Amino acid sequence: MKRPFLKFLIVAIAVLVLPFFSSSAISQEEPTSSIWSLWLGGHYTGYEDFYKKVGEFDRGEKEAMPEVSLSYSGYKEDQSWDFFGHYYDPKRISFDLSGKSKDVFSGKVSYLSSYRQRATDLLENLMAREAVNQENKPGGKMFTYEHENPDADFGYTRHEVKSDFQVKVPGSAKLKIKAFHRSILEKGDDQKVVSMHCSSCHMVSKSAKVDRRTHTVSAGAEATTGPVLFSYLGSYRTFKSEASTPVAFYDKAEHPTEKDSAKQEGYIKEFDARMVFNDEKVPFGQIPETEKMAHTLKVKTDMGKKGDILGSFTNSQAKNKSAGLKVQSNSGGLKYVVSPSQKTKIVALASLSRIESDEAQIDLPLWRDGLTGGGQDFDWIRYSNLTRTVAKGSAEFIYQPNRKYRVFLSTGYEGTERDDYPDIEAKGKTTKLKASVGGKYRPNSKFWGRIKYSFENIKDPAPYNQLFEASGDTLAKLWYFEREKLRYGDVTNQPTNQHGIDLTLNFRPDRRTSLSAGLRASLETNGDTDSLDFERTKLQPQVSATLAPTPEWNLFGSISYAYDKSNGLASVAMMDG
C-alpha cells in the first residue's frame, strides 16, 4: 500500500472517535427489555497490482469509506424482535430483521448486497504461428486475439433477499405452516471470449451484460399426531437471464494462407464442408431459462425403546425451457436409529433414487458433403449420463461402555448405474464400498483424544467418459478420433482407493486454558489406468491454544501446516506431434 499515512490516519480516527460515537443502552424494566448499539467506523481499501485476483470479493470502493452498523434487540414477555444492519460501502449493505410472538409466529427477512470483481483474461498467450517443417518458415496454423474492450473493468453486484415465516395454527398447537422465499439478483458486466474460426484461430474478447435472476419460493406444513411427525415442503425455483445473448461473427471458411483465387475456391469448399456454420453472425454464451419444482414428504416415528424411524420421499422436475429438456427425479430414504442398550446405538440408512434426463437429437450437416471421401452423417442422439439409479445403504455402530471410552464403526455401499446408453454393457456402473472405525478416549473432563480411520474402495469411478463416446459413436467415423477413443474412458482424476486418518487431542487443565493438537492425512490412488497411476496425498498437522484470563478476554493462537500433492496424468498429442 503506497499511502501508509492515509491508512494510519483512517485507523487512528476510527480508534479515537469510536469511544465517543459508539453507544449502547440497556433499559430493563422486567419483563420488557431492549438492547441497542450503534457502531461508527471506517475502512480504507487500496490496491496495487493483481487487485482483480485478491480483491475478488473485497473490492468495494477505493480509498477511505465510513462504516456504520446498528443492532437492536428487544423482548416483552413472550415476544421478541431483533434488527441488525451494516453499511460497509454502497455496494455492500446488509440487514436482518426478525421477530417472534408467543412461540406461535416467527418471521425473518434479510438482505445482503456485495460486489464481485471478475478477472480479465488478457489472452496474451494466444499469439503464435507454426513453423513449417521445423524451419523458421511461417505456416498456416496460427493464433491471434483482440480485445474489444481492453480497459473494461468486469464485475457484478449481487443482491440477495431472503424471508422465512412460520406459524403454528391457532387452536392446533401441533400443526405448523412454513413459507420461505429467496431471490438472488446479479447485475453487471463480464468478459466473454469467442473464437472466430476458421481461416485462423482468432479469439475475440467481448463485454457481456450480466443480469441473472433466481427466485425460490417454498411452502409447507409440519404436523404431529401422537408419536408421528409429518412434514411436507413444496419448492419452486426459476432462473432467467434478462441480458441479451451476445453475438459473434464467425469468419468465412477458407484456407488461412492461400490467396490464389483458383485454389481459394477449392479451399473454401473443403473448409466450409467441415463446419456447422461460418461467414455469419451467431449467438454464443446463451444462458437457458430454467425452472425446478420439488415436493418433499418426511415422516418420523418415535417407537420408544424400539427406536426412531425416519422416512422421506422427494419428487422433482427440472426444465430447460429454452431447449425444451427436462429431468425428472424420484428418491426415497429410510433411517432407523435404535439404542439396544444404554451403551450402544445403531444407525441404519437406505435410500434409492431414480433420475431420468431427456435425450436430445442432434442434427448436423453431412461431413465434407459432395467431396471425395466425404458424406458421413454425424447426426447423433445425446444420451444423458444424468439418467441413473442410485442405491445407498449404510450402518453405523456406536459403543460407549462408560464415559471414558467411545468406539464407533461404520460401513456403507453406494451404487450408481447409468443406463441411458444402448450398448455399454456393465461399464456404466460405479460402486463404492466404505468403512470407517474410530474411538474417543476421555479419561477425565480435562483431556480427550479421538482417532478415526476411513477407507473407501471405488470401482469404475468415471465410466461416464466412455459413455460420452458411446453417445452417438461419432468417433468411429474419423481416424484420429479413433486413436483418442483408446484414451477416453480410461483416464480420470478420480481415485479407486481412499484412506483417511483423523487424530485430535485436547487438553483443558482449567476453565481458562485449553490446548489442542491434531493431524489429518489422506491418500487417494488409482492404479487401474493403462497409463500413469493417479495419486494424491494430503497432510495437515495443527496445534492451537486458548487462554481466557477473564470472561471479557479470550486469547487464542493456532498454527497449521497443509501439504497437498497430486500427480497429474498427461498424454502425448494425437496429431502433429
Added chain:
Amino acid sequence: MLKFPKHFTLKSPVGATLACILGLFFFLSAYVSGEFPLDAVQVGDELCSACHDQINQQFQKNIHARLAVGDENTCEACHGPGSKHAEEGDPALIYNAPKDYSATGKNMCITCHQGRAFNSWHGLTHFEAVEGCSDCHKIHSEEKHLLAKQEPQLCFDCHTLKKSQARMPSHHPVMEGLVSCSDCHSVHSGEVKYTVGDESRELCLSCHSSLSGPFIFEHEPVNEDCGICHDPHGTIADKLLIQNEPFLCLSCHPMHFHVTLVGYEGEFSAPMHPERTGVSTRDGMKQAMLTKCTQCHSEVHGSDLPSQSISGAGRALTR
C-alpha cells in the same frame, strides 16, 4: 503406501515437535484426573443463584430463561436435581452436560429440540466427535443461537483445513462475511454429507442456477459432482479448481491436436486478415494450446448451442 514428506520424519524439527506434543498429551491425560457426577432432589432456582450469581444474571437474557418465566426450577430442568451438589458444593454431584454427555445415552437438549433439523442428528460425525451440544453452544449466554463463538471461527476451531482453504487465493467469501458455513452445511440435520439436505450438486446449483441445465451438450463430470473439478472451500488455482488448467483438463482429456508444433520465431500477420498481427516464439503453439483450455472451450458447464466443427459433432462446448 502413504508417503510422508521428508520434513515429517522424527529427526526433522517438525516431526520431533509433533512427537513431543503427542507424548505430552498422553502424559497429561494419565496424570490429571477428574470425577463424574451423581443425582439428587430438586432445590429451586433461588438456591442455585445464591452461589452462581454471575451465571444467573447472564442467564436472565437467555432464551431458555425467557421461556421459563414463572418456573422455579429452571436450572434443574437441565441440570437435574441439585440437593447433593448444594449440600456439599461438589461440582461432580450435579448433571453437567459437557462432562456427562454420552453418545449412546439420552441427550438432555434433544429432549426439547426435536424439530426437523434434529431428525438426523443421530449418526453424524459431529455426534461421534463432540461432547454434546455444549461443545458449540454456551447454554447460559445471550449470544445469537447461544453459540460459543460466531461463524466461521466456531467451525474453524475444529475444521482447520477449511480454515486454511478459506484464505487461499480462490475462495467463497467466508472470511469477507458474505457467506457463512451454515449457508451450505447443517450441523444438526446433515442429511447428505453434512450439507443442507440437498444432494451436493443441487446445493451448488441453488445459488449457481445459470449452470443447472439440463443442457443439450453436456459435460459429463458436471452431471456427476461439482467436486470433481472444484473444491468449494478454497484452492490455489483460479475459480475454486482443484488443479490449474490445463492439468485438470488433461487428467481426463488428451492434449489438443497441433499442440506440439514448433512455432515460427518473429512477427507475423494473418495473410487473409492482415490486421491480425502478433509475435510468435518457438514455443508459441504450446503456450497457445496448453495454457487455459477454457479460453476456447468457454461453456465447460454445458451449452444448448452446437460448436462449429462437424467432426466434433457440435459438442466442443465453445459457444
